[in-house]
Amino acid sequence: MFDSLQDKMESAFKNLKGEGKLTEINVAQSIKEIRRALVAADVNYKIAKEFTDKIKDEALGSKNILKSVKPGELMVKIVMDEMTTLMGGQATGINVKGNPGVVLVAGLQGSGKTTFSGKLALFLKEKKSMKPLLVACDVYRPAAIDQLTVLAEQIGAAVYKEPENKNPVSIAQNAIAYAKGHSHDVVIVDTAGRLAIDEVMMTEIRNIKSGINPTETLFVVDSMTGQDAVNTALAFNDVIDYDGVVLTKLDGDTRGGAALSVKYTVGKPIKFASTGEKLNTLDVFHPERMAQRILGMGDIVSFVEKAQDQFDEEEAKRLEKKIKRNKFDYNDFLQQVNQIKKMGDLKSLMGMIPGMGKAIKDIDINDGAFSKVESIIYSMTEDERLKPEILNMSRKRRIAMGCGHNIHEINMFVKQFEQMRKMMTQMSKGKGMERMMQQMQQKR
Structure with a gap:
């Protein structure tokens, strides 16, 4: 989303790196780049100019006020505030009151x-x-x-x-x-x-x-x-x-x-x-x-809201007990995968995490990212899903034939699952899981 605009904006702020303060010269350089970025994003030139003029006035008016803030950080804050105002300032609800x-x-x-x-x-x-x-x-x-x-x-x-x-x-x-x-x-x-x-x-x-x-x-x-x-x-x-x-x-x-x-x-x-x-x-x-x-800068608030929509308090308590007893199984894992999928497009979700958008922009992440995992688990018997420890080589070969993946891929998945299960158990014993659950409940 907006990858090109994001790159050009980042380039505009680079002019201020290493600078001790905002000056008319370095502000003018950044403003020029921001205006170019907006026009390239198909924003009307008149709007782009008015927008950047406001940023310039705000930046030069603030240059001697916040001496403890780095010039680049201050410029980002000014641009974000003005951009927020340009797009409406705050969320607006939909009117569906009536009969009907x-x-x-x-x-x-x-x-x-x-x-x-x-x-x-x-x-x-x-x-x-x-x-x-x-x-x-x-x-x-x-x-x-x-x-x-x-x-x-x-x-x-x-x-x-x-x-x-x-x-x-x-x-x-x-x-x-x-x-x-x-x-x-x-x-x-x-x-x-x-x-x-x-x-x-x-x-x-x-x-x-x-x-x-x-x-x-x-x-x-x-x-x-x-x-x-x-x-x-x-x-x-x-x-x-x-x-x-x-x-x-x-x-x-x-x-x-x-x-x-x-x-x-x-x-x-x-x-x-x-x-x-x-x-x-x-x-x-x-x-x-x-x-x-x-x-x-990501959008961690929206990410947390999407996660909370799929969060079930009773299910979380049940899961926490299983994790503490190292009984987290493939059925539980499959359920978590389905909850993540319900949150929406995977690449868009990852882009909401600060710092992740740029890192994954050239990586092809589609809704089939979990398909291999699901096919492996669906090829297991009910006993195998409930008791991961019984997966011997003979069972793995049968699973590989059933899901169409080779034995190396099955071994890799099983190994990663065991590592994840071990880490989750250690985390729960260290009260990490309990704290995480409490925080999620407080935000609801």
Whole structure:
């Protein structure tokens, strides 16, 4: 995410390394590099100049105040604060209050509206304990209704559709009536997109909004389109006056222009950020956390929040007892792997850890990273999973044949598992596990 922008920003701060204080000369050099980095990230030049002028004024105004802080660190702090402000300052919630609450989803074709609608339904179901109803109002795109139906099935949500009806306004109105009669407390209306802005599309989305009076209208932006996305967002806002923006495909080759410019240009907050195709990869947009990630500082708060979502107190206590008795087995390990996978895209997760983003940016880490481990464990008998110590050479050969990996790979995995189990047992005896569990419980 934002790898190129991150590298260029880091280069800009290098000018201040070894400097004793901020001066007009070294600040000007850094400002020049920062402005270039923003323009290269497809941020409008006017916005980039105003942004860097603010940084310059702040830096030169602070140069004699914090003498104990290194110039490079001070500049990073100033840039992060200004970048946070540029992207909205603080997280903004979604309004789903109503009987039912109605969320209208709009955007260009290919921006990821339908996938986002499914992600939002899952988010509201899991985070807000709501009962969402997805509504198929894209009456033009082939298989759009089928796609929304499949997404609904995957997350265990209901979908409202009228395949023969080509009037999206009446479909949406009928869906809201249906929701009231079937205890759905939020309705998510997925609308049609177009390849470009045209009067027919704008009229239709305006009619849908006026026909259903949504409690929240969201505009979905493909973050890979940079400044073009911002211009489109501005055009849509003039027509439907939406409440917030959703940035999709942040895991792609994102330059950062949309994230950094849209709030300034349109005046509407970014409410959600989406990465990948997995339905659990939707996050509330936090400007400060995003600024930290762009500047290579990671996002440990979001990482901990994702971990806590999968944390079960009773399960943790059970696991701790097994670890203390050195009884942690392959079933337990498999369960932990599944919990990690539920947290989202593995590379994105690792990128949230400070210092890890740059280290792994050129490494291919995909969702199949655990597939070898899972195939090995699934090739074991129930006894072997429960009793790791019974794995002799004969059993390992059978497991190797069952999972399609060679005996060396099986031996390596078994050795690493035993080393991990030993380390966990030692940690638990030293009260390390207990302290970790207590800290996680306090943060919940």
